Amino acid sequence: MGLGGEFVQLSLAPLLIGVLAAVACALPGNFLLLRQQALIGDAISHVVLPGIVVAFLLTGLVSTWPMLLGAALAAVVAVAMIEAIKRLGRVEPGAAMGVTFTTLFAAGVLLLEQSDTSAVHLDVEHALYGNLESLVWFDAVGWASLMDAGALAGLPDELPRMALVALAVCLLTAVFWRPLKITTFDEGYAATVGIPVNLLGIGLVVTAAVAAVAAFDAVGSIIVIAMFICPPAAARLMTDHLGRQVTWSVAFAIASAVLGYTFAGYGPGWVGTDHALSAAGMIATVSGLILAVTCLAGPHRKSVAVVK
Amino acid sequence: MLALVQALTLSAGYNAAVVTVGAAILGVAAGACGTFMFLRKRALVSDALAHATLPGIVIAFMVMVGFGGDGRDLFGLLAGAAISATIGLLAVDAMVAHTRLSQDAAIGAVLSVFFGFGIVCLTVVQTMTAGRQAGLEAFLLGSTAGMLYGDAVTIAAGAALCLGALLLLRRAMTVVAFDPQFAAASGFSVRLVDIAMMALVLAVTVIGLRVVGLVLIVALLIIPPVSARFWTDRAGVMVVLSAAFGGLAGYGGSAISAVAPALPTGSIVVLAAFAIFSISFLFSPRRGLLAAALRRRGHEVRVHRRQGLLALSKGEPVLDAMTLAVLRRERLIRRDGVPTELGRTEAAKARLDEARWIAARIALDPDALASQSDVLTPIEDAFTADQIATIDRHLQKPRAV
Numbered sequence: 118m119g120l121g122g123e124f125v126q127l128s129l130a131p132l133l134i135g136v137l138a139a140v141a142c143a144l145p146g147n148f149l150l151l152r153q154q155a156l157i158g159d160a161i162s163h164v165v166l167p168g169i170v171v172a173f174l175l176t177g178l179v180s181t182w183p184m185l186l187g188a189a190l191a192a193v194v195a196v197a198m199i200e201a202i203k204r205l206g207r208v209e210p211g212a213a214m215g216v217t218f219t220t221l222f223a224a225g226v227l228l229l230e231q232s233d234t235s236a237v238h239l240d241v242e243h244a245l246y247g248n249l250e251s252l253v254w255f256d257a258v259g260w261a262s263l264m265d266a267g268a269l270a271g272l273p274d275e276l277p278r279m280a281l282v283a284l285a286v287c288l289l290t291a292v293f294w295r296p297l298k299i300t301t302f303d304e305g306y307a308a309t310v311g312i313p314v315n316l317l318g319i320g321l322v323v324t325a326a327v328a329a330v331a332a333f334d335a336v337g338s339i340i341v342i343a344m345f346i347c348p349p350a351a352a353r354l355m356t357d358h359l360g361r362q363v364t365w366s367v368a369f370a371i372a373s374a375v376l377g378y379t380f381a382g383y384g385p386g387w388v389g390t391d392h393a394l395s396a397a398g399m400i401a402t403v404s405g406l407i408l409a410v411t412c413l414a415g416p417h418r419k420s421v422a423v424v425k
Numbered sequence: 426m427l428a429l430v431q432a433l434t435l436s437a438g439y440n441a442a443v444v445t446v447g448a449a450i451l452g453v454a455a456g457a458c459g460t461f462m463f464l465r466k467r468a469l470v471s472d473a474l475a476h477a478t479l480p481g482i483v484i485a486f487m488v489m490v491g492f493g494g495d496g497r498d499l500f501g502l503l504a505g506a507a508i509s510a511t512i513g514l515l516a517v518d519a520m521v522a523h524t525r526l527s528q529d530a531a532i533g534a535v536l537s538v539f540f541g542f543g544i545v546c547l548t549v550v551q552t553m554t555a556g557r558q559a560g561l562e563a564f565l566l567g568s569t570a571g572m573l574y575g576d577a578v579t580i581a582a583g584a585a586l587c588l589g590a591l592l593l594l595r596r597a598m599t600v601v602a603f604d605p606q607f608a609a610a611s612g613f614s615v616r617l618v619d620i621a622m623m624a625l626v627l628a629v630t631v632i633g634l635r636v637v638g639l640v641l642i643v644a645l646l647i648i649p650p651v652s653a654r655f656w657t658d659r660a661g662v663m664v665v666l667s668a669a670f671g672g673l674a675g676y677g678g679s680a681i682s683a684v685a686p687a688l689p690t691g692s693i694v695v696l697a698a699f700a701i702f703s704i705s706f707l708f709s710p711r712r713g714l715l716a717a718a719l720r721r722r723g724h725e726v727r728v729h730r731r732q733g734l735l736a737l738s739k740g741e742p743v744l745d746a747m748t749l750a751v752l753r754r755e756r757l758i759r760r761d762g763v764p765t766e767l768g769r770t771e772a773a774k775a776r777l778d779e780a781r782w783i784a785a786r787i788a789l790d791p792d793a794l795a796s797q798s799d800v801l802t803p804i805e806d807a808f809t810a811d812q813i814a815t816i817d818r819h820l821q822k823p824r825a826v
Contacts, residue, residue, distance in 0.1 A: 155530040156469060159537075163640075202651075205714055206706050211529070212468040212651050216702060219644035223695035226566060230688050245565070245640075246544045339544060343537035350530045381545070392552035394545050401541025408534055418524045 126257040130273050131249045132378050135340075135400060137276075137283040138332035139370035142344035144290050145325040147363050150349040151301045156214055157196070157322060158345030161329045162338040163218040164188075164195040167225030168330075174232055185330050192326030195221055196319075247337025249396040250382070252276070275335040282331035289324055290363075293317070298359055336397050343401035344370055351408040354415030373404035428684045433677075440577060441683040444569045447581030448636050448679035448694070449672045454587040455629045455642075456649035456671025460664045461622050463650040464602035469532050470517060470623070472643040475630050476536040477513025478506035479543025479639060482564055483550055490553065499576045499635065502564075503583075506631045513539050514623060567638030567691030569682050576635060583632040587625055594621055595664065603660045636679065638691035645671060648698040655709035674698035726751055727801050733757070734775035737764050778804050781816050788819040 142158070149157055165188040172187025195217055202213040256262065256271030263269070290297070300307040300314050308314050329341045352365035377400030382393050412418060435442040462468060485505025490496040513535045520531035547561065591598075600608040601618040609615050626646065633642045653667035678694030685693075710716050725747075733748040734757070743749055743762065752758045757768035764772060781804045785794065789812060805813065 150530055153527055153529060155527070155533045159472075159533050202706070205717070206651075206655065207712060208651055208654070209463075209466060209468070211466065212463055212647055215468050215472065215643055215647035216651055216699070219641050219648070219695050220699040220702075223641055223644070223692040223699070226689055227692040227696065230692075339537060339541045342533060343541055346530055346533035346537060350526050350534055353526065353530075354524060390552065393548070395548040398541040398544030398548065401537050402545055405534065405538025405541070408538070412520060412524050412526075415524075 125254065125259055125262060127253050128378070128382060129257070130254045130276050131252045131396065132375065134252055134273075134275050134279050134335050135249055135374040135378050135396065136371050137279040138328075138336050138340060139344045139348070139374040139400070139404075140367055141279070141283040141286045141328040142325075142332055142341055143348040143366045143370035144286050144363065145321060145328060146345040146349040147352070147359075147366050148297055148301055148321055149325060149345065150353060151359075152318075154322075155346050155350075156211070158325060158329065159342050160195055160199065160214050160218040161192045161322075161326050162333060162341040162345075163222040164191045164225070165326075165330050165333050165338065165341075167191055167221050167228065169333075170225050170228045170232070174228065184334070185327070188330035188333070189323060189326050191221065192329070193323065196322050245337055246339050246395055246397045247333070247335060249336050249378070250393060252335065279331055279335055282328060286324060286328050289320075293320070297321070301359075336400075339401050340397045343404050344373070347401075347404035347408045348373065351404075351411040351415070354411040354418040357417055369404065369407050373400050373407060377401070377403040429681065433680045438683075440572065440574055441569075443574065443577040443581060444572055444636070445676060445679045445683065447577050447584060448569070448690075449676035450581055450584040450588060451629070451633050451636060452645060452649070452671035452673070452675025452694075453668045454584045454591065454625075454671075455633060455645040455675075456653075456667040456669070457591050457664050458587070458622070458625045458629050459646035459671070460650040460653065460660075460667040461598045461602045462626055462646060463654070464660065464663075465619070465622070467528075467623075468647050468650075469529070469643070470514070471626050471630060471646045473513055473517050473532040473535040473539075474510045474627055475634075475639045475642045476543075477539035478510045478631060478634060479540055479564070480546050481505035481507065481509025482634070483543055483546035483561065484509070486550060486561060487546070487553070499573075499579055503579075503631050503634065506564075506634060507627060509539065510627050510631060514627065563638075564634050565638050565640055566689040567634075567636050567641065567694070569636060569679055569686075569690045572635070580632055580635060583628070587628050587632065590621075590625060594618070594625075598622055599660050599664065636675075636690055637694050638689065641691040641695045644695040644698055645674065648695070648702050649674065652698075652702040652705040655705040655712045658711070670698070670701045674701060724801075730755070730757075731775060731801055734768075734772045735779060737768060738772035738776040780820055781813070784819040785812075785816045788816045 146155075146158060149155055168188035168191025169184045171191070172183045175187075176183045198217045198221075199210070199213045202208050202216060203210055206213070208216070252273040252275055254262075254268075254272055256268040258268070296307065296312045296317055299310070300312055300317050304314055307317075325345070329338075329345075332341050332344070348366040348369035349362070351369050352362045355365045356362050378396050380394070380403065381396040381399035384399075385392055385394060435445060459468075459471075462471060482502050482505050485502050486496040488505075489498060489501050494501075516535050517528070517531045520526050520534070521528050526534075550561065597608075597613050597618050598621070600611065600613055601615050601622075605615050608618070629646065630639075630642050633645060637645055649667040649670035650663065652670050653663045656666055657663050674694055674697040678697040679690055681697070682688060682690040682693050705713065707714050708716075729745070729748045729751045733743050733745075733752045736743050736748075737752075737758070743752065743758075749758070749762070752768065753760065756765055757771055758764050785804065785808070789808070793808070793812065804816070808816070
């Protein structure tokens with residue numbers, strides 16, 4: 118594998134998008150994991166589909182912002198539906214979640230198949246595993262293109278969008294670090310010191326939803342679920358310190374994205390075929406391998422001893 | 426419309442009829458298995474299982490092609506699915522048992538990683554010369570269109586087998602699901618029964634893949650029991666109801682799908698199940714939304730009636746609009762707010778009742794009071810005649826209103 122002009126043209130943009138998507142999902146994933154809400158990420162990434170489809174049906178175009186908005190709204194609807202079933206129906210959370218996301222996903226699939234979306238790039242397979250490999254930078258001729266305004270304008274739209282969302286997620290995490298930390302570990306105390314606990318919880322879910330939607334667009338829902346859970350879970354087994362956990366999770370997310378993309382794109386070449394594999398799937402696989410290693414050897418893998 | 430009626434009455438062709446019956450049996454088995462899983466609070470484990478089948482399916486396809494077959498033998502594909510789902514299940518259990526990660530994190534990790542790996546395998550298949558992977562996509566979202574007769578029979582027979590096993594194990598599974606401690610004390614091996622339950626869940630998941638698809642099969646295991654829970658508090662009744670709901674969803678969903686072959690069967694089955702859930706959620710007399718709203722409203726009326734009558738008995742003016750409305754509707758006051766004859770009698774009764782309730786706190790021992798917290802109940806209904814006599818001894822004689 119060379120790092121020359123061909124790399125810049127074919128791999129640089131998808132690689133960066135993969136890394137940014139992984140980081141944007143892993144950051145909120147840490148807090149969801151610690152709040153026992155890990156599967157919210159799973160639920161969100163399923164309901165993103167109906168959100169996008171409805172947005173498309175209403176506006177008639179595949180453009181980013183309506184879809185982003187539609188998907189974020191769908192996530193909020195899903196969370197409200199889960200809460201309603203949980204509270205009003207007195208159903209346990211896991212089952213309430215199962216009812217909600219399967220139904221919304223089924224509705225999304227049905228809407229998609231019923232409406233005429235053949236002209237646009239919107240189908241279930243794409244929704245599930247994205248199409249990272251197709252996000253090539255046609256205008257690039259080599260590293261020098263990074264300095265060329267004309268070539269930069271030809272970057273795939275997903276890159277600046279994903280960068281913006283990743284940046285926003287990082288900023289939000291930094292700004293709300295203390296209240297997030299306090300509410301995650303001691304909600305009662307957080308409420309007594311005047312932190313709007315519920316609002317913060319909703320904010321976290323919405324942030325996760327926005328990250329999921331932006332990432333989903335580029336890389337499909339598999340990576341989204343994997344990045345919400347695997348890097349934070351692996352990081353959780355490395356340390357007892359929240360700051361270090363978040364740092365580890367970002368490192369694991371980046372490693373998954375880079376290694377996964379590399380294996381998918383260049384791995385087959387090493388064994389003598391020239392067919393690339395699914396990058397999204399490979400990134401999820403690598404994140405799983407990292408988690409497996411930490412499960413077997415992570416310094417803090419054991420359950421916390423219960424003080425009697 | 427005619428086509429739909431034909432499909433629902435199993436007269437839309439032999440294949441369609443077998444598929445519809447198969448899906449109904451599958452729904453019954455899934456609803457029943459799902460109940461035990463739901464009661465053991467492991468509902469979403471089946472989601473991990475379902476997604477973990479993908480690599481198994483694809484690898485089984487590759488192996489079968491490698492041995493010179495065409496790779497589409499349903500039995501072989503399902504065997505592969507069962508193997509990789511078992512590995513996924515063991516991974517979830519190992520993570521929960523040996524690390525500090527909670528069950529939901531383990532589920533999410535297994536689900537996404539196995540599915541991701543399955544997608545990688547799918548892209549390998551695409552590059553194979555025999556890689557007409559058409560057919561494998563049907564496992565994602567389910568499709569009954571173009572299903573072979575043999576496949577339909579395999580599914581129906583598998584679902585019937587699961588159902589038979591369930592019937593044999595129903596007592597042990599009910600006891601364990603309902604009260605594990607009691608089950609262990611009565612000599613059931615909770616561990617063995619749990620393993621049998623997960624094996625059945627796994628079997629139902631695998632059998633259902635082709636019809637409902639691995640993304641949505643979990644719905645058939647979760648939605649029927651959740652719906653059934655609204656109608657009953659008894660585990661045995663719940664299993665039967667849930668099985669019926671599952672069967673209905675499977676039957677209706679696949680019949681509709683036989684009429685509209687372009688639509689993914691899984692989605693229709695899931696939406697049919699959700700329709701059953703919605704009806705239960707809204708209209709169940711025990712825990713439904715409507716019943717709860719009516720109960721709340723009834724309580725509100727009783728409180729307003731009581732407070733209004735007490736105010737009348739003391740000659741205080743009633744100002745609250747709802748209280749006035751309640752009193753007027755029962756003809757306890759006239760339109761101008763003056764108490765009627767009936768109103769004065771009821772007010773006196775309410776006054777006496779209130780005084781007795783206050784005296785009861787002094788007269789009776791706390792144990793007798795503990796079971797009666799609702800002071801809106803007429804006191805004669807709450808205590809025995811002897812207790813009321815004791816209360817009345819502590820009571821000053823009520824004055825006339």
